[in-house]
Amino acid sequence: MSDRLLHTRNIGIMAHIDAxxxxxxxxxxxxxxxxxxxxxxxxxxxxxxWMPQEQERGITITSAATTVxxxxxxxxxxxxxxxxPGHVDFxxxxxxxxxxxxxxxxxxxxxxxxxxxSETVWxxxxxxxxxxxxxxxxxxxxxxxxxxxxxEIKEKLNARPLIVQIPIGEEASFKGVVDLLxxxxxxxxxxxxxxxxxxxxxxxxxxxxxxxxxxxxxxxTVVEEDENLMNKYFSDxxxxxxxxxxxxxxxxxxxxxxxxxxxxxxxRNKAVQPVLDAVVDYLPCPLDLPPVYGTDTSxxxxxxxxxxxxxxxxxxxxxxIDPYVGKLVFFRVYSGKFxxxxxxxxxxxxxxxxxxxxxxxxxxKQNPLTEILAGDIAAGVGFKDIRTGDTLCDVAHPILLxxxxxxxxxxxxxxxxxxxxDVDKLTQALEKTSEEDPxxxxxxxxxxxxxxVSGMGExxxxxxxxxxxxxxxxxxxxxxxxxxxxxxxSETIKHRELYKKQTGGRGKFADIEFELGPxxxxxxxxxxxxxxxxxxxxxxxIPAIEKGFKSAMQNGVLLGYPLNSLKVRLIDGxxxxxxxxxxxxxxxxxxxxxxxxxxxxxxxxxxxxxxxVVSPADYIGDITGDLNQRRAQITKMETRGHLQVLHVNAxxxxxxxxxxxxxxxxxxxxxxxxxxxxxxxxPRTITEDxxxxxxxxxxxx
Ligand code: GDP
Numbered sequence: 001m002s003d004r005l006l007h008t009r010n011i012g013i014m015a016h017i018d019a020x021x022x023x024x025x026x027x028x029x030x031x032x033x034x035x036x037x038x039x040x041x042x043x044x045x046x047x048x049x050w051m052p053q054e055q056e057r058g059i060t061i062t063s064a065a066t067t068v069x070x071x072x073x074x075x076x077x078x079x080x081x082x083x084x085p086g087h088v089d090f091x092x093x094x095x096x097x098x099x100x101x102x103x104x105x106x107x108x109x110x111x112x113x114x115x116x117x118s119e120t121v122w123x124x125x126x127x128x129x130x131x132x133x134x135x136x137x138x139x140x141x142x143x144x145x146x147x148x149x150x151x152e153i154k155e156k157l158n159a160r161p162l163i164v165q166i167p168i169g170e171e172a173s174f175k176g177v178v179d180l181l182x183x184x185x186x187x188x189x190x191x192x193x194x195x196x197x198x199x200x201x202x203x204x205x206x207x208x209x210x211x212x213x214x215x216x217x218x219x220x221t222v223v224e225e226d227e228n229l230m231n232k233y234f235s236d237x238x239x240x241x242x243x244x245x246x247x248x249x250x251x252x253x254x255x256x257x258x259x260x261x262x263x264x265x266x267x268r269n270k271a272v273q274p275v276l277d278a279v280v281d282y283l284p285c286p287l288d289l290p291p292v293y294g295t296d297t298s299x300x301x302x303x304x305x306x307x308x309x310x311x312x313x314x315x316x317x318x319x320x321i322d323p324y325v326g327k328l329v330f331f332r333v334y335s336g337k338f339x340x341x342x343x344x345x346x347x348x349x350x351x352x353x354x355x356x357x358x359x360x361x362x363x364x365k366q367n368p369l370t371e372i373l374a375g376d377i378a379a380g381v382g383f384k385d386i387r388t389g390d391t392l393c394d395v396a397h398p399i400l401l402x403x404x405x406x407x408x409x410x411x412x413x414x415x416x417x418x419x420x421x422d423v424d425k426l427t428q429a430l431e432k433t434s435e436e437d438p439x440x441x442x443x444x445x446x447x448x449x450x451x452x453v454s455g456m457g458e459x460x461x462x463x464x465x466x467x468x469x470x471x472x473x474x475x476x477x478x479x480x481x482x483x484x485x486x487x488x489x490s491e492t493i494k495h496r497e498l499y500k501k502q503t504g505g506r507g508k509f510a511d512i513e514f515e516l517g518p519x520x521x522x523x524x525x526x527x528x529x530x531x532x533x534x535x536x537x538x539x540x541x542i543p544a545i546e547k548g549f550k551s552a553m554q555n556g557v558l559l560g561y562p563l564n565s566l567k568v569r570l571i572d573g574x575x576x577x578x579x580x581x582x583x584x585x586x587x588x589x590x591x592x593x594x595x596x597x598x599x600x601x602x603x604x605x606x607x608x609x610x611x612x613v614v615s616p617a618d619y620i621g622d623i624t625g626d627l628n629q630r631r632a633q634i635t636k637m638e639t640r641g642h643l644q645v646l647h648v649n650a651x652x653x654x655x656x657x658x659x660x661x662x663x664x665x666x667x668x669x670x671x672x673x674x675x676x677x678x679x680x681x682x683p684r685t686i687t688e689d690x691x692x693x694x695x696x697x698x699x700x701x
Pocket of ligand 1: 015016017018019020021022023024137138139140141264265266267268
């Protein structure tokens with residue numbers, strides 16, 4: 001086994017907003033020696049949250065990765081900390097980072113405990129099988145209750161918490177923790193060392209009984225996970241060593257059987273170092289996890305092992321535009337190695353590119369590397385054409401790692417630069433932003449001429465736009481969020497379009513006859529078939545006709561929303577010897593498209609979301625009632641522990657503001673996640689309403 005990999009941890013810190021994720025990360029950076037000034041979040045200087053509006057909102061949005069080093073038993077470990085965003089609207093970012101990390105530290109507030117959003121994050125980690133440890137933070141706060149939180153982890157999250165520490169003192173008198181495995185107290189002294197100095201001492205008298213009880217519980221739970229240790233426990237319990245216990249805890253954590261729980265107070269600089277020890281002790285290294293698979297050029301599934309000598313393969317998981325070095329691409333290397341300055345293949349674009357620099361990131365500081373090896377995470381510079389989720393690999397060994405699938409941007413907002421001179425700057429800024437975030441797109445609404453941005457949710461767009469305006473110093477006005485509909489035709493019809501214009505000199509002439517209707521199943525975009533006979537339309541004009549239809553599809557006839565797919569079969573036409581040219585045919589196709597669509601029973605398509613609602617059983621009746629009113633269809637219902645899980649499909653237009661509705665119905669206990677599922681035709685009355693709302697008058701269609 002690679003010694004280097006045994007000493008590598010790729011972890012994420014996950015939490016409900018406000019639980020103290022940023023503060024905890026910041027302390028970790030400090031104690032690992034890479035950060036020399038502790039930045040308090042409330043002062044807005046914490047290192048991970050380096051984007052101004054994140055500091056203002058006090059939430060962490062970006063998924064930047066930071067590398068730190070930590071010594072345990074005189075061995076040096078490299079820990080890559082992947083910053084996971086904590087807000088529901090950023091589930092894609094959270095899931096994206098969950099894919100590339102190996103383990104997680106889940107931070108809870110000792111007062112708030114397991115809050116709805118912690119449940120969401122926890123369930124996402126369950127989905128990706130991410131081994132976890134828990135850190136119950138804010139032990140210094142009034143009302144701090146460590147054991148209550150542990151109980152909630154068991155009850156609400158259905159996990160098996162393993163108490164490996166108990167707090168010494170509480171609230172204002174919180175001093176440190178008892179390490180139950182070592183049977184020792186760790187006490188932080190209030191001095192100028194920002195918590196760097198602490199004492200290892202005997203367990204205080206007052207806690208002896210409690211420590212004995214919890215230590216016994218701990219050992220009993222651990223030995224149950226390992227037959228050998230269990231035998232030893234019954235024959236000679238005293239001979240069990242801390243190392244043996246740790247090894248079994250590690251195995252059980254990685255196999256998702258147990259979740260070690262620690263506690264402390266990041267803000268007061270107490271008990272953060274043991275969390276770093278626990279990351280090393282209990283969270284997996286890249287070799288501990290099930291293998292990753294990719295697809296080779298012959299469509300065979302191949303295993304990708306974290307082997308330095310294998311061909312290089314990596315997955316990009318985050319793109320950020322850095323004000324100094326330009327485009328920074330964060331990637332995780334799954335196999336082989338990559339030397340800075342050399343070439344790689346981007347399998348998704350099919351292009352060979354050169355990565356000029358590899359940087360190991362410490363939040364917004366950067367350390368250049370000459371090479372990067374399997375199992376490691378870094379940022380690269382020099383990319384031209386890349387998107388999040390692309391596979392980078394050895395030019396001679398193409399392999400596609402499982403791609404990250406991004407949801408369709410389903411919410412849109414019209415925006416406008418307040419100052420005329422900012423108009424161009426705004427378009428450039430939008431272009432850069434959409435490069436960084438594949439779930440963010442922009443375009444011009446053909447009906448209104450407005451600039452429209454689209455994203456995954458209201459908050460997503462809010463934050464992206466905020467960031468954009470701030471970073472590029474552009475003042476914008478924004479409209480209200482709207483659903484990004486699509487359009488389609490539901491019948492196949494025949495249509496003839498004659499385009500004729502006689503101006504002073506040479507005129508325009510194009511004549512086409514075609515069938516227009518829904519595309520065949522599974523076809524995306526324009527399915528264009530030229531079935532003309534005998535050269536009635538010269539071959540040179542055919543591409544112009546196809547082009548005309550293709551661009552016309554961007555604007556449907558009902559409300560100007562794009563059509564995802566369409567079939568056009570060109571059957572006949574004629575030309576004028578002098579007046580016909582390619583442009584005439586392109587224009588004829590555009591006009592013909594609009595006239596034909598009106599006859600082909602156009603329909604609006606609305607985004608349907610796949611929604612998962614989790615709640616204690618008591619509230620399920622009310623939740624279902626409310627969902628019915630939102631035109632939701634229940635597809636599945638299941639029980640998870642004492643929780644009920646509802647799987648429903650619901651139209652996005654009915655789900656605006658659902659977060660607060662659910663909170664009200666379930667007294668804050670219900671959580672939900674929502675992702676795009678598909679487009680569907682709404683009932684006719686709904687379409688009429690939507691058209692009326694947008695156009696301001698009734699349309700016959
Ligand atoms: P995040 O949203 O999870 O990243 O949380 P932050 O690290 O931004 O912390 C949220 C708030 O809780 C900030 O005002 C912190 O100063 C405060 N905080 C963080 N850790 C502690 C702690 O250990 N004790 C107390 N009392 N407050 C804390």
